[in-house]
Amino acid sequence: MKLPIRLAAALLLASSAAAGVAVATPDYAAQRAAILGHYAAEARKADPAFKGFSVAAGRAFFLAHPAGARPATPSCSYCHTTDPRNRGRTRAGKVILPMAVSRTPSRFTKPSKVRLWFRRTCQSVYRRQCTALEKGNYITFMASQ
Amino acid sequence: MTRPALLPAAPLLAALLLSGGTALAATPQQTYATQCGACHMAYPPTLLPARSWKAIVAGLRHHFGEDASLGRRDTAAILTYLADNAADGPLGNSRFLMGVSPGMTPMRITDMPFWRVIHARLLRPGIGTGPGIRKAAACNLCHNVNGGGEGSGESGG
Numbered sequence: 501m502k503l504p505i506r507l508a509a510a511l512l513l514a515s516s517a518a519a520g521v522a523v524a525t526p527d528y529a530a531q532r533a534a535i536l537g538h539y540a541a542e543a544r545k546a547d548p549a550f551k552g553f554s555v556a557a558g559r560a561f562f563l564a565h566p567a568g569a570r571p572a573t574p575s576c577s578y579c580h581t582t583d584p585r586n587r588g589r590t591r592a593g594k595v596i597l598p599m600a601v602s603r604t605p606s607r608f609t610k611p612s613k614v615r616l617w618f619r620r621t622c623q624s625v626y627r628r629q630c631t632a633l634e635k636g637n638y639i640t641f642m643a644s645q
Numbered sequence: 646m647t648r649p650a651l652l653p654a655a656p657l658l659a660a661l662l663l664s665g666g667t668a669l670a671a672t673p674q675q676t677y678a679t680q681c682g683a684c685h686m687a688y689p690p691t692l693l694p695a696r697s698w699k700a701i702v703a704g705l706r707h708h709f710g711e712d713a714s715l716g717r718r719d720t721a722a723i724l725t726y727l728a729d730n731a732a733d734g735p736l737g738n739s740r741f742l743m744g745v746s747p748g749m750t751p752m753r754i755t756d757m758p759f760w761r762v763i764h765a766r767l768l769r770p771g772i773g774t775g776p777g778i779r780k781a782a783a784c785n786l787c788h789n790v791n792g793g794g795e796g797s798g799e800s801g802g
Contacts, residue, residue, distance in 0.1 A: 572710030591711070592685035593783035620712040 531609035532601070536639055538611075542632035550633070558641025561634055566626050573624040576638075584645050600645035608639045673726035676719050684713070686785050690730035691737040692754045698727035700750050755781045 536553070543550045563582060565575045572591060573579070580588040580599045588596035597604045608614055614635075622630040630638075671679065678687045690698065702724045705714040715723070728734050732741040744758030751757050761768060764781070784790055 570710060590684040591709075593780060593786060594683075594685050616715070620714060623712045 526609070528605050528609045532607075532639070532643065535608055535611055535614055536636055539632040539636035539639070543636055546632065553633070553636040553640035555637075555641050555644045557634075558637035558639070561638055562641060568627050569625045570627070573621070576621065576625055578625075584642055599642050601643045602645060607642060614639075673722040677723045677726050680715055680719060680723065684711070685782060686790060688754055688784075690727045690734075691732050692741055692757065692760070693731060693751060694733045694742060694745065695728040695731035696750050697752060698731055699724065701752060702727065753782065 540550070540553070543553075562576045562580070562584070569575065579590055579596060580586075584599040585603050587598055590596060599607060601607050618630055618635055622628065622634075677690075681687045693701075701708070702720060705720070706712055708714075714720075729736055731737045732739055741757065741759050743762075745751065754760055755764075767781075780786060
C-alpha cells in the first residue's frame with residue numbers, strides 16, 4: 501500500500517514554530533529574586549513569624565514520596581532525578597534539563613512558567629496546591645545546587 | 646533497526662525560543678510547540694482528526710496519568726491551531742484518516758490505523774501494544790525529529 505506521507509513538512513511546521521528572535525542575555529538572578537520575593541511576601545502573610553526559606557526543607561519536599569500521589573508521578577524527583585544537577589526525563593522519554601540553577605541558569609525566572617508547573621506538578625504529586633513557603637523552599641534549594 | 650530520517654536535525658533556534666522575551670507575543674503555533682512539546686515532541690497536528698484533538702485538549706487535567714492543563718487562553722489558542730491543522734481540518738491531510746470511521750475518536754496517534762500499518766513490524770509487546778508507558782509515542786526515539794531530545798527549557802505559560 502502506498503501511503504503518501506508529507507510528514508516532514510508537518511513536523512517542520514511544528515518545530516520551526518519555536519524559532520524566535522535572539523534577545524540580550526536577561527538578568528536571571530534578578531528575575532529569580534523577584535519571584536522569590538513574591539513568595540516571601542505571601543509566606544509572611546500566611547505566617548507573620550516567617551523568617552526565610554530553607555534549603556533543607558526544599559530538599560525534603562523535592563525528595564518526598566507523598567502518600568496519595570498519582571501513581572504515575574510519585575515524587576518530584578521521579579522526573580527530575582534525586583540529584584537536581586542531573587538531567588531528568590519525562591514519562592514519555594523526553595530529556596529535562598537540570599533543575600539546579602548552576603546547571604540551567606534560566607530556571608525559575610519566568611513567573612508564568614513557574615506558576616504553571618507548580619500548579620500542575622503539585623496537583624499530580626501532592627494532590628493539592630503547594631504553599632508559598634513550599635515553593636520558595638523549592639526554588640531556594642535549587643538555587644543552592 | 647533502521648532509523649528513517651523524517652527531518653534534518655532541528656534548528657537549535659527552537660531551544661532558544663523566546664528566552665527571556667516576554668515582549669514577544671507567542672503565536673498559537675508557538676504556544677503549541679512550547680506547551681505540548683514540554684513532555685514529549687509536539688506531535689504534528691495533521692496526524693489526528695479534529696475531534697481527537699478536541700477530546701485530548703478537553704481532558705488535559707487527566708492526560709495519560711498527568712496533569713497537563715493550561716490556562717484558558719493558551720488552551721483555546723492550541724485547540725484552534727490543532728483543529729485547523731488536523732487531518733480533517735482545512736489545512737490537514739485527510740489521508741491519515743485511512744480506516745478511521747467518523748464514530749471513532751482515537752486518543753493516540755499510535756492507535757491510528759495508518760501508524761499501525763507503517764509500524765506493523767515494530768508492534769510487539771513493549772512497543773505500541775504493551776502495558777504501561779508506550780514508548781512508541783516517543784517518535785524521536787527512532788525518527789530524527791525535533792522536539793523530543795533536549796529539554797526546550799521554555800515550557801512556560
